Amino acid sequence: MNIGEASKASGVSAKMIRYYESIGLIPAAGRTVAGYRVYTMTEVQLLRFIRRARDLGFSVEKIEELLALWQDRSRQSADVKQIALQQIASLEVRIREMQAMMDTLRHLAEACCGDHRPDCPILADLVNGPDHGSNGGQDERTSVSRAGRAAGLQAH
Amino acid sequence: MNIGEASKASGVSAKMIRYYESIGLIPAAGRTVAGYRVYTMTEVQLLRFIRRARDLGFSVEKIEELLALWQDRSRQSADVKQIALQQIASLEVRIREMQAMMDTLRHLAEACCGDHRPDCPILADLVNGPDHGSNGGQDERTSVSRAGRAAGLQAH
DNA sequence: ACTTGACCTTACCATCATGGGAAGCCCTAC
DNA sequence: GTAGGGCTTCCCATGATGGTAAGGTCAAGT
Numbered sequence: 001m002n003i004g005e006a007s008k009a010s011g012v013s014a015k016m017i018r019y020y021e022s023i024g025l026i027p028a029a030g031r032t033v034a035g036y037r038v039y040t041m042t043e044v045q046l047l048r049f050i051r052r053a054r055d056l057g058f059s060v061e062k063i064e065e066l067l068a069l070w071q072d073r074s075r076q077s078a079d080v081k082q083i084a085l086q087q088i089a090s091l092e093v094r095i096r097e098m099q100a101m102m103d104t105l106r107h108l109a110e111a112c113c114g115d116h117r118p119d120c121p122i123l124a125d126l127v128n129g130p131d132h133g134s135n136g137g138q139d140e141r142t143s144v145s146r147a148g149r150a151a152g153l154q155a156h
Numbered sequence: 157m158n159i160g161e162a163s164k165a166s167g168v169s170a171k172m173i174r175y176y177e178s179i180g181l182i183p184a185a186g187r188t189v190a191g192y193r194v195y196t197m198t199e200v201q202l203l204r205f206i207r208r209a210r211d212l213g214f215s216v217e218k219i220e221e222l223l224a225l226w227q228d229r230s231r232q233s234a235d236v237k238q239i240a241l242q243q244i245a246s247l248e249v250r251i252r253e254m255q256a257m258m259d260t261l262r263h264l265a266e267a268c269c270g271d272h273r274p275d276c277p278i279l280a281d282l283v284n285g286p287d288h289g290s291n292g293g294q295d296e297r298t299s300v301s302r303a304g305r306a307a308g309l310q311a312h
Numbered sequence: 313a314c315t316t317g318a319c320c321t322t323a324c325c326a327t328c329a330t331g332g333g334a335a336g337c338c339c340t341a342c
Numbered sequence: 343g344t345a346g347g348g349c350t351t352c353c354c355a356t357g358a359t360g361g362t363a364a365g366g367t368c369a370a371g372t
Contacts, residue, residue, distance in 0.1 A: 004348065014349090015331065034338055036349055049282050057257045060329075070279050080278050081270035084261050091258045095251055101213045102247045105240050114237035122236050123226050126208045127201065160319065170320090171360065190367055192320055216358075313372100320367070326360085338349070 003029075006039035010047035017047060025050065025060060025067070058087055104130070159185075162195035166203035173203060181206065181216060181223070214243055260286070 007014045017037075020026045026046055029037040039047075049070065053063045065083055069075045111121040163170045173193075176182045182202055185193040195203075205226065209219045221239055225231045267277040 002349075013330080016329080018351090019329075032338095034349085036338080045283065048285065052282050052285060054329090055257070056261055057254065066279070066282065070283070073274060075274045075276070076272045077268055077274060077276035077278075078270040078272065080276045081265055081268045084265045084268070084278050088258055088261050088265065091254050091261070095254050095258070098213065098247050098251050098254075101211070102244055102251070105212055105244050105247070109237055109240045109244065112233055112237045112240070114234040116232045116234065118229060118231045118233060120231070120233035120236045122233075122240050123222070126205050126222065127226070129204065129208060158320070169359080172358080174322095175358075188367095190320080191322095192367080210358090315372080316370090318368085318370105321365080323363090325362085327358100328356105330356085332355080333353090335352095336350080339347090340345105342343100342345090 001039040001041075001044070003037045003039070006037075006044050006047065009044045011051045012047045020047075020050065020060075023060070025064060056087065057091060058083075062087065157195040157197075157200070159193045159195070162193075162200050162203065165200045167207045168203045176203075176206065176216075179216070181220060212243065213247060214239075218243065 001009070003014045003017055006012075007017060010017075012020075017026075021028055026043070029039055029043065032038055046067075049067065050063055053066055058066065062083060066080070069080050069083075108122045108125055157165070159170045159173055162168075163173060166173075168176075173182075177184055182199070185195055185199065188194055202223075205223065206219055209222055214222065218239060222236070225236050225239075264278045264281055
């Protein structure tokens with residue numbers, strides 16, 4: 001199995017397979033005489049593991065931990081569970097931050113009549129800040145702002 | 157006002173102010189004879205606008221559009237509202253993707269007793285794939301996977 | 313006047329996971 | 343033997359942000 005076949009079989013792009021090898025997430029693959037990487041089903045299984053963990057939002061760093069546990073026959077399931085719970089918590093935080101942004105945006109969008117006239121409460125809010133909004137100080141977004149940017153919430 | 161004061165007054169780091177200038181998001185600031193950047197209240201207001209838009213999760217690209225509308229006295233509020241609605245939609249998508257990850261993880265974590273024994277349904281799921289899970293095919297996460305990675309959902 | 317410390321300047325590097333592309337080698341089918 | 347596709351490595355880009363280093367500037371205190 002060369003890298004293209006392993007890619008199709010695992011759902012990980014060839015580019016990423018090489019990358020994972022380069023950062024040591026997976027062991028270096030065998031090579032043919034010509035220098036082509038060669039993969040066995042064992043390695044494809046490993047790649048699938050990684051792929052699924054990425055699909056659940058785990059960072060490569062966390063996946064390293066998961067792989068170590070997976071390969072440790074004397075692991076304790078508590079350790080695996082803890083990593084999963086951490087991931088859940090981190091997702092929760094980010095979801096809540098985005099939810100807060102969305103709530104604020106929804107309020108603003110509702111208040112904007114969205115017609116041909118230039119007057120717009122959305123722009124007004126951006127200019128004057130949330131403190132000048134029509135609602136009485138509830139539902140502030142500022143609590144989320146710095147954390148939000150720290151968590152990388154912007155769309156790429 | 158030098159850059160440090162403008163930073164404090166706007167909530168945008170000096171580093172970011174220079175960056176926004178370098179990419180043309182804001183016009184180049186005036187300079188003292190010594191080369192120090194100088195800011196007026198008008199420019200601080202602009203920075204605050206940007207800061208608040210970032211807090212709502214807008215990308216720099218979208219902020220460019222918002223700024224253009226803001227400075228266009230003949231704008232139509234419909235245009236502003238449309239950008240806001242797009243942002244809401246994009247947040248919705250990403251939230252839903254993360255929610256799906258979280259739901260899957262919660263199911264798996266619930267099924268894991270989390271004790272000293274090595275057997276772990278979380279690892280089993282990562283190895284065998286979601287198709288081998290105990291639930292009957294509902295609540296699949298795969299639909300989200302590629303989009304999830306495309307949307308940059310991993311924790312940094 | 314001189315020093316000190318805080319501030320400014322630019323320039324470069326790092327993040328994180330991923331894709332794109334170029335230049336060159338290899339393999340298979342015709 | 344050649345054409346097309348796949349492989350190799352190497353470099354670059356993304357997006358928004360922080361860090362650091364080397365050097366200039368300013369204001370206050372001695």
